[in-house]
Amino acid sequence: MEIIEILGYSGALLIGLVLGLIGGGGSILTVPILVYALAINPVTATAYSLFVVGSTSLVGAVKNMIKGMVDFKTAIIFAIPAFIAVYLTRAFLIPIIPEILFSIDGFEVTKNLAIMLFFAVIMLLASISMVRNNRKENEEETEIKYNYPLIIIEGLVVGTITGIVGAGGGFLIIPALVLLANLPMKKAVxxxxxxxxxxxxxxxxxxxxxxxxxxxxLLVFTGLSVIGIFIGVWLNKFIDGKKLKKAFGWFVLVMGIYIIYKELAG
Structure with missing residues (x-):
């Protein structure tokens, strides 16, 4: 096994580790690790990422369910438009995108290039959200009210983005749950x-x-990521999650800029 492959599989542990430590963000690393360390085609990488992200998040979600932290009614209301959008995007939108979108003075903008650049933009937005992180930690139980039109629009947008880049979109979902459904922060997470x-x-x-x-x-990579979650949850007892989240945000920012540079320069 080559060193780059070992780094790729180590990256699977890192994905789970980050998720266990800060409760999100790990999924933003999945596609770059699959594409650059394991040389997987971006379209396939975003598909694999969905499975890895879904499986590792499910482990965390089950733990939260046992603790009674998941608001199922809110989850269903938010999730239905997102479910529809993400399925339609992966099943029908991605396959019909042409391999070459357009060319400018001999420079071809391919489907793979467009996906990676769009992913890099999402990374930059996620990094800004993690670095700033100015949301008030409201933990009081307040009456839950739903802004249905905005919830439907937000669900469709998040579902489509998830479908295109293969990342979870927690940095979009959590603020929406707090602002559009009035959920306390811990329940929103x-x-x-x-x-x-x-x-x-x-x-x-x-x-x-x-x-x-x-x-x-896929199962080996996902298994390593799940192991990473349990290690991250254990380490979370000894590390300040807020400081770590901000530091990780800066790392994601650098990664996003690197992807843009690599894709355009390469």
Whole structure:
């Protein structure tokens, strides 16, 4: 096994580790690790990412369910439009995107290039959300009210983004749960993880009908990520999650800039 492959599989542990330590963000690393360390095609990488993200998030979601932290009614209301959008994106939108979108003075903008650049933009937005992190930690139980039109729009947008880049979209879902449903922060984080798990796995179902899946590789990679979650949860007892989240945000920012540079310069 080459060093770059070892780094790739080590990256699977890192994905789970980050998720266990700060409750999110690990999924943003999955596609870059699969593409750059393990040389997997971006379209396939985003599909694999959905499975990895969905499976690892499900582990965290089950723990939250046992603790009674998941608001199932809110999760269902938010999730239905997201489920529909992510499935339709993976099953029908991604397959019909042409391999070459357009060319400018001989420079071809391919489907793979567009996906990676869009992913990099999402990384930059996620990094800003993690670095700033100015949300008030409101933990009081308040009356839950639903802004249905905005919830439907937000669900469709998050579902489509998840379908295109293969990331969970927690940095979009958590603020929406706090602002549009009035959930306390801890419940919003727990409910978001449940939504991400189901949404990602439904999106992956849309890929199964279009892609040849290397199940041996995918299950090993996902298994390592799940192990990483348990290590991260244990380490969380000794590390300040807020400071770590901000530091990780800066790392994601650098990664996003690197992807843009690599894709355009390469």
């Amino acid at each position: 727990a409910t978001s993880l449940f939504i991400i798990a189901i949404k990602s796995l439904i999106g992956f179902v849309g890929d199964v009908q279009n892609l040849a899946i290397d199940w041996n590789f």
